[in-house]
Amino acid sequence: MSGVSRESFGETVSQYRGLHEDADVEKRKAQYAELVNQYYDLATDFYTFGWGEHFHFAPRYAHEGFLESLKRHERFLARKLRLYPGMECLDVGCGIGGPMRHIAKHTGARVVGVNNNAYQIERGQKITRRRKLDHLASFMKADFMNLPVEDGRFDAVYTIEASCHAPDRVKLFRELYRVMKPGALFGGYEWCLTDRYDESNAEHRTIKKDIEIGNGLPDLSHTSVVDAALEEAGFELVETEDVAETADEETPWYLPLSGEEKGLRAFPRTPLGREVTNVFTRVLEKLRLAPQGTSQVSDFLNQGADALVAGGKTGTFTPMYFFLVRKPEA
Ligand SMILES: C[S@@+](CC[C@H](N)C(=O)[O-])C[C@H]1O[C@@H](n2cnc3c(N)ncnc32)[C@H](O)[C@@H]1O
Numbered sequence: 607m608s609g610v611s612r613e614s615f616g617e618t619v620s621q622y623r624g625l626h627e628d629a630d631v632e633k634r635k636a637q638y639a640e641l642v643n644q645y646y647d648l649a650t651d652f653y654t655f656g657w658g659e660h661f662h663f664a665p666r667y668a669h670e671g672f673l674e675s676l677k678r679h680e681r682f683l684a685r686k687l688r689l690y691p692g693m694e695c696l697d698v699g700c701g702i703g704g705p706m707r708h709i710a711k712h713t714g715a716r717v718v719g720v721n722n723n724a725y726q727i728e729r730g731q732k733i734t735r736r737r738k739l740d741h742l743a744s745f746m747k748a749d750f751m752n753l754p755v756e757d758g759r760f761d762a763v764y765t766i767e768a769s770c771h772a773p774d775r776v777k778l779f780r781e782l783y784r785v786m787k788p789g790a791l792f793g794g795y796e797w798c799l800t801d802r803y804d805e806s807n808a809e810h811r812t813i814k815k816d817i818e819i820g821n822g823l824p825d826l827s828h829t830s831v832v833d834a835a836l837e838e839a840g841f842e843l844v845e846t847e848d849v850a851e852t853a854d855e856e857t858p859w860y861l862p863l864s865g866e867e868k869g870l871r872a873f874p875r876t877p878l879g880r881e882v883t884n885v886f887t888r889v890l891e892k893l894r895l896a897p898q899g900t901s902q903v904s905d906f907l908n909q910g911a912d913a914l915v916a917g918g919k920t921g922t923f924t925p926m927y928f929f930l931v932r933k934p935e936a
Pocket of ligand 1: 639642646659660661662698699700701702703704705720721722723726748749750751765766767768771772
């Protein structure tokens with residue numbers, strides 16, 4: 607369990623919290639690799655328990671299952687990128703590879719997933735081998751800000767809810783531009799503040815801060831910042847849309863966290879299910895069956911989950927600002 611040793615778990619939790627308690631955003635950005643890695647070392651087991659292999663949200667249709675909506679969201683991206691067999695595509699911040707395996711299997715394109723978290727890669731490689739998908743999906747352990755890849759290698763690039771972890775978006779997008787072929791497409795889903803976010807509103811500011819702490823983010827940005835960063839990096843904007851708006855009214859993207867979803871499988875993600883997990887982690891900690899600090903992780907993930915629901919309900923935040931851009935032909 608977890609990418610942190612039992613002895614250093616409590617210490618890692620304190621370090622992570624310390625990085626967020628410091629009001630200095632620039633300091634958090636400077637330590638982004640540590641921040642993100644610590645977060646995912648701590649949170650990956652909680653994620654797989656509540657979410658499975660696909661660490662992202664989706665705009666769900668009524669009468670559509672949770673997992674099906676996640677996979678449809680991935681296929682939407684694959685279709686926009688026009689992936690087909692023989693192409694090689696980069697998945698930026700690939701988690702344990704749920705989307706990468708689905709997209710590779712669905713399109714026949716080869717997908718290389720880059721991730722900086724060794725624990726997630728280890729878990730992802732085991733699943734990929736078990737599914738006999740190694741010929742189509744592979745992992746690269748690297749910081750996406752500095753890819754060990756030659757110029758112009760990839761036919762397409764996508765990112766799902768991962769570029770929000772970058773300390774400098776323009777720098778990240780320039781790096782992705784560098785490894786793409788001229789004319790190649792880059793698409794993704796970004797975590798963003800929307801036009802409804804009002805910096806002078808204290809409730810909005812609390813939602814933003816709690817989303818950042820609960821999700822390992824240095825600083826959330828507005829959708830316009832993402833567009834500007836893509837253009838500054840040299841891309842041509844093809845399409846942008848907040849696809850949160852495409853969900854049916856009764857099944858918004860935050861439904862899995864809000865407690866309004868029924869069913870046993872959904873239970874661990876609901877507020878009550880998360881509270882039960884929280885009590886359980888405290889008991890395990892007391893019995894010394896889980897490392898000290900486990901319940902604190904559960905606490906800040908819960909706080910982050912409640913803030914995501916508040917961000918969704920107020921419309922001040924979206925985890926699915928879709929963009930499609932092209933690297934110009936040389
Ligand atoms: C919210 S998860 C999304 C994972 C995956 N895209 C999915 O949908 O299942 C964000 C991912 O980005 C990775 N990540 C964050 N910062 C990174 C960096 N600087 N370099 C490489 N991977 C990074 C994390 O380790 C994590 O796997």
